[in-house]
Every structure is written in C-alpha cells, then in structure tokens.
Amino acid sequence: MEVEYVFEEDTNEASKIHFHFSREFCTQFGILFVANLLIFISGTHIGWIGPTILKLSSNSSEIPLTSSEISWLTAMLPLGGGIGPIFGAVLANGVGRKNAILLTTIPEIASWIVIANAKNIYNLCIAQFIKGLIGGFAMAAVPMYLGEVSSPQFRGINGMLFQLHYTFGAIFEVVLVPFVSIAVNAWIASIIPFLLLIIFIWMPESPYYFLIKNQTENARKSLQILRQTDHVDQELEHLKQVVGEEQNEVQKFSEIFRVRNNRISFFLCFGIISTQLLTGMNVIFLYSQVILDKSSSPIEPHICGIIISVVGFICVISSFLTIDSLGRRPLLLFGTFGTMIPCFLIGLYFHLDSINYEHISSIKFVPFLALIVHHITVVPGITTVPYLYLSEMLSTSIKGFASLIICCYASIGHSIFSKFYVNLCDFIGMHNVFYLLVFGCFISGIGTYFFVPETKGKSLDEIQKYLKSYNLKQHC
Template sequence: METTSKMPNNNHETPKNSQYSRSVEYNHEQNSIVIQEVIMPFNTEANIVIDEETESSNKSFHFSREFCVQFSISFTVNLLSFIYGTHIGWIGPTILKLSANNSAIPLTTSEISWLAAMLPLGGSLGPIIAAILVNTIGRKNVILLAAAPEIITWILIVCSINNYYLCIAQFIKGSIGGITVVVIPIYVGEISSPQFRGINGMIMSSMILAGIFFEIVLVPYVSLSANAWISSVVPLILLIASFWIPESPYYFLIKNQQENARKSLKVIRQNNYIDKQLEHLKRIVEEERKEVKNFTEIFRLKNNRAGGPRLHTKGPCDIGGFSEIFATIISSTTLIMNDIKK
C-alpha cells in the first residue's frame, strides 16, 4: 500500500486570516492513502462588522455615545415594563381595600375571584396579538398600541361603579402585559449592539419589579381614583417620549425599506460603519426568511409536528404559572396589610 502526501511548503508560516486543514482519503483503485493538507483563508466578511463595532466601543464601553443612546431608548420603552409591573402590584392591595366593609365598590368573594382572574386571562391573549402585529405594523407601533389603552383602563377604574368596569380594565391590562413580554425583548434586542445587549436586557426585569413595588406602596395610602390618575402619568410619558424613539432597523429591512433602515441604524449605532452593518443585517434578514416561509410549516414539517404536544400543553401551564404568581402577591399583600393595621 502506497501513501501519498500533499502538503504545503513547511518553510512558510501560515498566512494571517487563514486556517490549516488536513484530510485523509483512501484510493481503492490505486490501493493507496492520500493525505492532503491545505491552508484556507478565513471568510472575514461576516466578522468585519463585529470587529469594527468592538474596536469602536472598547474605547469607552459604558459612556460611549452609542451606549448612552441605546440605553436611553431601552429605558424609555421599558416604561411599558414598569406599567406591566403596576398591573401585578395593583391587584393585591386593591382587592384588600375593596373587600372592606366601607368600600366604595363592595365586592363579594365570587367577584373578587373574577377580578383576580382577569389579569392572567388577558395575559394569555396579549402574546398572540403581539406576534401578529409585530411584523405588520412594527415594533415601535406595537409598543404605542399597548401604551395608549393603558390610559383608558385607568379612566375606567376612575369611573367604575361596579365590578364589571374593574374586570374589563383588568382584562385589557392583562393583554397589555402579554404584549409587553413579547415586544420589549424583541425591540431591545434588535436596537442594542451585541456588547450592550445584556445590560439593556436587564432593564425589563428591573422595571417590572419597580412597578410592583410602586403600586404596593401607593395603593394603601390613596383612594382608588387618586391612584388611577397618578399611575396614568407613566403611559402618558411613554407616548410623549415615543416621538424620538426610532423604529427597529430589522423591521424596515423586513419591509424592504432600506433607506429608513439606514436612518434608524445611524441613530442607534452612532458610528461610521453604517453601510457595512446594514449589509450584515440584510444577510441576517434573508437567512431568517429562508428558515420559515409560511406559518403552516410549523405543522407540515416532521420535526415541528413532533413538538406539537409540548406546544399544546404549554399554554395552560403558563396560565397556571401566572395564577400562582398573582395568588402569592395577593396573599402576601393581605398579610402585610393586616400587620400594618394591627
């Protein structure tokens, strides 16, 4: 058996931006083994945008103009996360107040149960709405669409004369919360550079907790109407601030609006590599289009059908998880308020 070796000249070093590969093949006709070693260049085109972004951002990571702009945008849109937190924090102490003997809207045990159930029930509808609209009207417009009804829900609470008003308001609030948990991570992830994505992503959970704490502290010391007027200021601020928030460049590329995508990217990135970054995003969008061309592929493809049982059972489990969270908050708030009264 003969052994044939095809190797590069060992007297030369491996060029920069290249990789060394070795392959072994067996030739049945000649009864010999062929060993081939090749030096291949790296495809640096896909990495050039990341390298340039890293080089520009490493100069001043936390206080660069790019970081400040992206953090400000992320913080502003996460006012919707704060609003979602107020939904969770409002229900516990409010039910405790409405169940008192001197309540303006006295509620029975059954009415209290319905009021507590409206939030997770609406929350199961919100993600479906967001999934349909996020690529139809844009991420920014979905955020605004969620913020505007929030003011209406507080007006409903101010004008409420029975439990039906409160239940309608809570159902809408639940839908807004469901939209929030879908659109905010999408938008923040798309407008954030890779090196800032983790920091900007943490804002959402912090704002939700801040909203919960805000309502738990506020509700026991003010009337139902006063609390509603105070809380309605936050969505109003979000609507006003939305005039300077850019739309996601990904959405513009999905809609084949390259010039708008370039303008949005220029505001978000604040650097001199906009054209290269735009080409990089265009490749990503094209790859995503090739993955799933139609919603029916979820059911037509064999691997997706295998995950069907998990898809069908996940919804009720999520609703149950929401119910456990709200039940814990309501019971904990009741205990705290009883201790305060004592």
C-alpha cells in the first residue's frame, strides 16, 4: 500500500490519490508522536490541577489552601500560557521548530522539582506559572511543526495526535494524583520531559524552516526523511516558491493586517480559538472535580475524574480515526452546539439545588453524566480543531506572529475566567454561570456555521489561495 503525492506540472498543486499505512505516513506519524510528548506534558498540567485542588483543600492537606489561594493556583497556569507563545514564536523562528521544542524540557523538569519541594502556595504558583509558559509555548510551536512536516493527506490524522497526547497526559495525572503524595507525583511526572529530550533530538527539522533560512540542502534532506524518498526535487522547488512568495509578501508585522489572505486567516483563527473561551472549556476542565464535590456525587470525585478522562480519551481515538473523513468544520460544529447540553444540565442541577428542590437527592448523578457528555462534545472538536486550524490557515511567514497573538489572547482569557470563576459563582450563582456558557456555546456554533471554512485535504498553498478569494457574503 502506498501514497501517491503528485505535483501537476502546470498548476504545481499537490493532490492526494490514495494512502494507507505507507512508509511516508508511518515516518511522519512516528516523528509527530514524539513531538507531541510536549503536548502530553501540557495535558499533565491540566490533569494535575483538578485532583490536587481537592487534596490541598482537605483537612489532611500537605499545604492547606483557602478558596482564594486555590483560585490563584488555577489562574497561574493559563496566565503563564499567555506569555509562553512569545517564547514559542521567537525561539521557533530563531533556533528552529525542533530546537525550540527541545529547550522546553529544562524548565519543565525544573518546575516539577519545585513542586516536589514545595512548602507553601508561592512555590506552587511559581511552578504552575512556569508550566503555563511551557503550555503556551507548546500551543504555538507544536502546531507550527505539525503543519510544516505533515503531507496534506496526513495532516488531519497527524493533527489528532495533538489531542490524543493532551488527553492521555491529563488522564495520567488524574489517575496518579489521588494515590501518591505531591512530591512522589512530581518525580514520576518529571520522567516525561526527560524522554522527550533524549528521543526528539534525533528527529528532523521542518523543511519550511530550512528554506526560510536559505538552507536548501538541509531542506532537501529533511524532505527525503519525511517523504521516505530521494525524489523530492519537484516538491522542494514548489516549497521554495511558496516560501519565497510568502516571505516577499510580508515584510513587517503590520502586513498581517494589510495582506488580504493573512488578515482573513488571522481573524478566522482568532474567532475559532474564541470558541474555547465562550464554551468555558478550560474552566470546566480545571474545576470538574470541584463541581462533582459540590454536587455530592454518589461516586468519589477522583473516581469520577478517572471515568470522565477515560471517556475523553475514547472520544479522541474515535475522532483520530474520522478527522480526515468528517473534516474539521463538522467536528467544531458538533463541539460548539453539542456542549450546550451538558452546560445546561449542570446549570439546571445547581439551579434546582439553589431553590432547595425536594427531590434533588434523586438526581445527584446529573453533573457526573453532564461532565461525561461535556467531554464527548468538547474533546473531538473544541480542544483540538482550533490549533489544527492555526497550523493550516496561517501562512508560514506570519505563523509565528499570528500564533503568538492568538495563543496569548486565549491563555489570558482562560486565566481571567479561571481566577474569577469562583467569584462569579458567588455573585450570580453557579447555575447562572453555566446558563451563560450555554449562550456562549450557541454564539460559537453560529459563528462556526456561517464563517469557518473546511481545510480537509488541502495543501497549505491551496488554503492560502482559497483565503485570497474568501468572500464573507458568500459564507453568510
């Protein structure tokens, strides 16, 4: 079984004939599997915080924390994530995508050492902030690497490795935290960045990066590894032309907004990433075990957390197998409109609880089921697809700058919501917070339906050509 990747002489465009499990696919899959260990690490950051909050707020806590201190702890991760993309963009463009990813392993190991020896909230917040920096870095650098090393026909399934690793990283911590001390957990988790360091050092650099740096021979060698063939001259010339056009097209930062396809792709990606904020994705992940604890779930919160995470992992596997057949847009629509259901159910439960509904004890399972549904709707689309769009829609020449702005915006938004979620629940009631999220899901779904295009199966060059002729009225 093989891949046929043909460049028509007159159009210079790539077209996919067919593929199965060719050497080309397996090579790219293996390389990106290793690169996405950085995303696995980001997943451990999210998975660690939920069960750790319960542990630190209990009477037997190693480091007793108040609700205000816990809100700061949850806010540190996305706050660091708001700054992390700056380092991701600068390093990825300066030292290369590969070396930039490798450099993250050192602060990641250091952050776990800080947690292992933490004595107070300040130590924990510092470590979480560092982890946020790494997570923000990953969200900028890994999609960039993914988009540039994947063949168009494999980009969808390879892109799902992003969510696969992220979810498995979260499960890893959700399962581990309740059964070991904070220090033991930290030492175990520090093994992962060490593995990334010693394995990824053997992986190839992006051919796009080499061409940007005018290192044509290195780009050729990289393509030969990625395509598993020595016959890459035609594709190399095509990529040189594409990179050259994009480099000439944008000479300074402001050109992001002056060049039509850059401007359109930037605002579309900005809107797509906003679905994560409007649907409350991050805050629900962070506070899911607290939500279960407040609902007096008949099952222990940490057991619920494990079950919910496993369901999310199964959803990743299913979307992993269907991303290239269903496409990006349907998954995003399913996530935005589908998430209205669990948000409404959680809001309804706490609404009934606030008015002392006499049969509330008979529906205590509702938040647990709603959180399972939430993972089923959110994981396949909202957590992954926005970053896949970043890797596909932003042209190579502006990808660093644009990803920086968009990822910083998303992370700072998550940080603000995480910090003030508790205050907002106290001010208007938890049920009203979730009713607001229902409205946010609806707005996200409408925006996706009318404005977001499909990029499935298109080369990066084809996507840019499409964006140049993008017609807003046609989408409305």
